[in-house]
Amino acid sequence: MQHSSITEAPHIDIQDMDFTYSARVRLFDALRWRLERGSITGLLGKNGAGKSTFLRLVAGLLQPHGGAIYQAGVRPGDRSLALLQSQFLVPDAFEFPARSRVSSYVKAWSAFYPAFSFEKFEQILSDFQTSSARRFGEMSFGQQKKVHIAFALATNCPLLLMDEPTNGLDIPSKSYFRKILGRFLADEQSVIISTHQVKDVENLIDRIAVLEGGKMIFDQTLDSITQQYSMGLSTSLPEDALYHELMGGGYQFLRQRREGETQTPMQLELFFNAILSGKVNLTNGL
Incomplete structure (x- = not known):
């Protein structure tokens, strides 16, 4: 059979x-x-x-x-x-x-x-x-x-x-x-x-x-995320940072990607924490 x-x-x-x-x-x-x-x-x-x-x-x-x-x-x-x-x-x-x-x-x-x-x-x-x-x-x-x-x-x-x-x-x-x-x-x-x-x-x-x-609050490809957001490390906090974490003597930050700016590498833990903190626009993620 x-x-x-x-x-x-x-x-x-x-x-x-x-x-x-x-x-x-x-x-x-x-x-x-x-x-x-x-x-x-x-x-x-x-x-x-x-x-x-x-x-x-x-x-x-x-x-x-x-x-x-x-x-x-x-x-x-x-x-x-x-x-x-x-x-x-x-x-x-x-x-x-x-x-x-x-x-x-x-x-x-x-x-x-x-x-x-x-x-x-x-x-x-x-x-x-x-x-x-x-x-x-x-x-x-x-x-x-x-x-x-x-x-x-x-x-x-x-x-x-x-x-x-x-x-x-x-x-x-x-x-x-x-x-x-x-x-x-x-x-x-x-x-x-x-x-x-x-x-x-x-x-x-x-x-x-x-x-x-109780919901799936975010769902996006990593490429789509890095097209929208920039992530990096700086000794001074960017004025347009949406979310940041202290790291060593500087700041690990997330902000909207500027027009014409090169995509930055994905920093998944930072981005996940930004989602949970409410700093990411979830309406664009589903």
């Missing part, structure tokens, strides 16, 4: 989604959002904003209490085989069987993903300087996280959801993580990376979406 498959990167369409954990606490309130195919999106928000819950809703592990979520026209909560084979979630918290070898675990679970590449899996593990011959019980949390990331990329799923993927990784491994995603992702794949460590993904993502107060 053959099953249909979803081969294109899912276009996520969230329509007026509500979700509550209790009658008194509404986490999401009529949230609307759309994800274009082929983007690497950084999902940002303060602790408690609901980033992990959002990914679980998109994956179909939780059901919205109002509104709807669609992946390529399919509701994730229906748990169709084709949709499950087209997505992979790397959770922040997980537990592998301690006595199992990585190779045995991968052999068992890879059968679920028709496009799984053992060659890619082994190459990524090698780049991460670990081996599939090891047992999970012999590995640190960070090493197990590397296995999870390698497995996710080896599935070749059109949609990858990653919840705090750099947690537990040392500084060299974080650098490898960015290089690996840049090397092994296909143009048509979509990735959502939920993180509070924004500097870890600054040079990797091409758009940001910000959760706050």
Whole structure:
């Protein structure tokens, strides 16, 4: 028996989604959002904003209490085989069987993903300087996280959801993580990376979406942001600065980009803090 498959990167369409954990606490309130195919999106928000819950809703592990979520026209909560084979979630918290070898675990679970590449899996593990011959019980949390990331990329799923993927990784491994995603992702794949460590993904993502107060309050490409705003460091605060932070003996600042001015590099943490402080025009971000 053959099953249909979803081969294109899912276009996520969230329509007026509500979700509550209790009658008194509404986490999401009529949230609307759309994800274009082929983007690497950084999902940002303060602790408690609901980033992990959002990914679980998109994956179909939780059901919205109002509104709807669609992946390529399919509701994730229906748990169709084709949709499950087209997505992979790397959770922040997980537990592998301690006595199992990585190779045995991968052999068992890879059968679920028709496009799984053992060659890619082994190459990524090698780049991460670990081996599939090891047992999970012999590995640190960070090493197990590397296995999870390698497995996710080896599935070749059109949609990858990653919840705090750099947690537990040392500084060299974080650098490898960015290089690996840049090397092994296909143009048509979509990735959502939920993180509070924004500097870890600054040079990797091409758009940001910000959760706050039960809504998606901002959604723009990084190129669009740097076309509108300039970010820099100065010993004196520019008069037209919209937002600033003290840094050493000077100021890290955000201001409107002037006509004809060269685009400045993105400073994601600064810009994220400016959004939360209300210094960015959110009507231009959605």
